[in-house]
Amino acid sequence: MAHGDDKGLVLPPKIAPVQAVIIPILFEKTKGEVLAEASKIQYSLEEAGIRAHLDARDAYSPGFKFNEWELKGVPLRIEIGPRDIKNGEVILARRDTGEKRNVKITGLKNAATIALESIQASLFVKSRKFVETHITEVKDYAIFKKIVEDGGGFAQISWCGDSKCEEKIKEETGATLRVIPFDEKVKPKSKCVYCGKDAKESVYAARAY
Structure with missing residues (x-):
C-alpha cells in the first residue's frame, strides 16, 4: 500500500x-x-x-x-x-x-x-x-490475464470502447477498467486487447482486492 x-x-x-x-x-x-x-x-x-x-x-x-x-x-x-x-x-x-x-x-x-x-x-x-513501477503496457490478452492473475498492478491496454468487451474482460479475469487518462491518446493502429477491433481509448485495468 x-x-x-x-x-x-x-x-x-x-x-x-x-x-x-x-x-x-x-x-x-x-x-x-x-x-x-x-x-x-x-x-x-x-x-x-x-x-x-x-x-x-x-x-x-x-x-x-x-x-x-x-x-x-x-x-x-x-x-x-x-x-x-x-x-x-x-x-x-x-x-x-x-x-x-x-x-x-x-x-x-x-x-x-x-x-x-x-x-x-x-x-x-x-x-x-x-x-509508475506497477503499470505494464499490454497488447496480448493472454499476457494481460496472467498479469491480472499474478496481481501485477495495473495493465495499460487498448480498448475499443464497447461495453460488451469491458464486461467480458471483467467476467473472464475479474479485472475492471479503472482509469481512462485524459492526457494519454490511444496509439495509431492500436487494437482492442479483447476483440481486436480498432481501439478508441488507452485505459488502465486491474483487479480490485
Whole structure:
C-alpha cells in the first residue's frame, strides 16, 4: 500500500484529519504544568493553520498513544514532558520516516509547517514512483490475464470502447477498467486487447482486492 506500512496508515498531511498530535509525558507532580504547556502548543499550531490534537488521556501510557496514533497515520507527533519544558523544547517525530529530533518550542510552528510540507512532497513522489513501477503496457490478452492473475498492478491496454468487451474482460479475469487518462491518446493502429477491433481509448485495468 502506498500510504501505509507495517505500523498502519501513513496519511498525506493535506488529507489527514489530524496533522499533528501532541502527547504529554505525565507525572503526578508535573501533570498540570505539562498539560498547560501542551495546550499552549496546540493553540499555537492551530493558529498557524495546523490541525492539532492534544491527547490528554491519563489512562494510557505514552507508548500506547504513540502506537495508536502511528496506526492512524497522523503525520507528526509532538512529545513534551517536564524535562523538555525545562529545556524549552519538544520532540518532533515524523510518521513517514520515523525521524525524531528536538525542536525549540519557540520555533515549533515553523518547524512543524516545514515538516508537513516535506512529508506531503515525499509521499507524493513515493506514490508516483509506486504507480509508475506497477503499470505494464499490454497488447496480448493472454499476457494481460496472467498479469491480472499474478496481481501485477495495473495493465495499460487498448480498448475499443464497447461495453460488451469491458464486461467480458471483467467476467473472464475479474479485472475492471479503472482509469481512462485524459492526457494519454490511444496509439495509431492500436487494437482492442479483447476483440481486436480498432481501439478508441488507452485505459488502465486491474483487479480490485
